[in-house]
Amino acid sequence: MLKVQEIRELIKLVDQSNIEEFIFEHEGSKVEMKKKAGAVAPVAVTPVVQPAVQEVLQTPQPVQTAAVQTEVKPEPAVAEAEKQIDTSDLHQVVSPMVGTFYQSSSPDADAYVKQGSKITKDSVLCIVEAMKLFNEIEAEVDGEIVEILVKDGQLVEYGQPLFLVKPE
Known part of the structure; x- marks a missing residue:
């Protein structure tokens, strides 16, 4: 699972770039970001289920999923300076x-x-x-x-x- 700091760094990089949509998969986590009107839209972090694990999970078991919602807003002092x-x-x-x-x-x-x-x-x-x-x-x-x-x-x-x- 990605650390919060790593997710923040990804958000910052995508926000500063010309990329409009970004998908990143790493060690069982998937991060999807889309820009709206120059800012990064809400981010979803979901676990990626590998095919071998998927077969085990087909038996009735509760599956936990994690989702993180965040939005990047420029700080007022930075926005005013710009x-x-x-x-x-x-x-x-x-x-x-x-x-x-x-x-x-x-x-x-x-x-x-x-x-x-x-x-x-x-x-x-x-x-x-x-x-x-x-x-x-x-x-x-x-x-x-x-x-x-x-x-x-x-x-x-x-x-x-x-x-x-x-x-x-």
């Missing part, structure tokens, strides 16, 4: 891997960039640590940092936006 910034002309710098986001090279060092910082495409913006390897993430474009989308020490997913940059 409304205030027009992202149509901004470049998103995304995480190339799953890992931990760090704004500086060490806890006592200054952050690589701050909101309003001028950058070049070779500028190091942050570090994403994965499996004890510290990977420097570069800007990809010349411009100005409009917003830093994640907090120092936060776990990030592959493809998750980290920075919004106004290209020059």
Whole structure:
């Protein structure tokens, strides 16, 4: 059976993607998700019955099924921040891997960039640590940092936006 945290991570990934429908089967559990109007619709988690087990269950026995209902709603503070910034002309710098986001090279060092910082495409913006390897993430474009989308020490997913940059 999937853990609640694993289900939450799946919901988050599907919500951030362009996928409209998602079905995931793992170790006897099945998760189905469908998006409605940009948000992930209720999620159903049901056990998957294997054919060999199905034969045993044909004898009259009570069968327990589990269902989890959840709905993802954006936090009000996040939703308000998204409304205030027009992202149509901004470049998103995304995480190339799953890992931990760090704004500086060490806890006592200054952050690589701050909101309003001028950058070049070779500028190091942050570090994403994965499996004890510290990977420097570069800007990809010349411009100005409009917003830093994640907090120092936060776990990030592959493809998750980290920075919004106004290209020059």
